[in-house]
Amino acid sequence: MYKEIRKDLEDQGKLKRPPRIPHWGKAIKSLLVQKSKSEHPLAVSWLAKTAGINEKNLHNIIAGRVRDPSSDKLVRIADAFEISFSELAARAMAETPGNFFICGYGERAFIDYPQHGFTIQSLSPQSTSQRDFFFGKMTIKPFTQLKRWRFRENSSVAIFLETGTLEITYGDQRRNIHANESVYFDADVPHKIKSIDSIEAKLFIVTCPALF
Template structure:
């Protein structure tokens, strides 16, 4: 994402300061994202896409999305994050669809909440645990989900996710997103 974010920012003829003002993020954080030193959360990716008036996928792909029907093969997924058990990793799984109102990702959550602060963003969120087990924390309570379990909630409720148990969890996360 680092190269693409910088390209999109420059296309708009924006400085880091302008992008920071448009997103509510700090210049230093945005600089780290552009240099690949920091990985944005899904909520931050949505903020960046809105500010830059692009589809979230365009932050992670060199190709502009233009198809109404899109197939993304497993080998074509776009990954961001470390892939290490102690750090969250995310794969975008719909790289070709334009004007999406749903943003699906495969998330491999970190094993510890310390690596993950509470997140909140506009829209709704759906989680489906494909493998392993996770713990989803909200300010009002924590829920454990195993393979095959799902959870649907208003994404404005602060939430965080972690992998629990001996197997790295794999979670399908679908976030609703409306450009309007």
């Protein structure tokens, strides 16, 4: 079921979400501040020397005059900061430096599965790295049994139940979760979720790594 949800969220996200533009300059300026051991940012000249990049070219990247730097330069910049290229890219894709994301209404995907008796809405932006998570809201119709679910290896799921009552079968265990309770488990173990109340179950779900 996770694969089906992932595909549907990705498909709807492509329709709703305008393409994100990486802001390499903002990411680099943020790192110059964060990696400094004093109250002053690290100098651009230090980064140019450490990364082996022409200082004038580096100033142009930071100022945004070069919007699409070569991957070779970006890898060398990441190495200079002792981070991976994927982390530098994640910072560059954020709306503001430091991986501070804002997910507006237009960026949320909403999927209705009437045949399965539940809906799911994404409340987080699409993931940019393996360290990201998915945050969403689900509703499950009264007395509805969902399919058996199983996520990828080394994955985790956290659920906070706002209303209703759930019966969660986890491996050979069976537990009831009531409103205002939360549960956390390794999602690579097969599990089932069932609404056992006469009112609709409303819950918030977090998966790590992200669903999409």
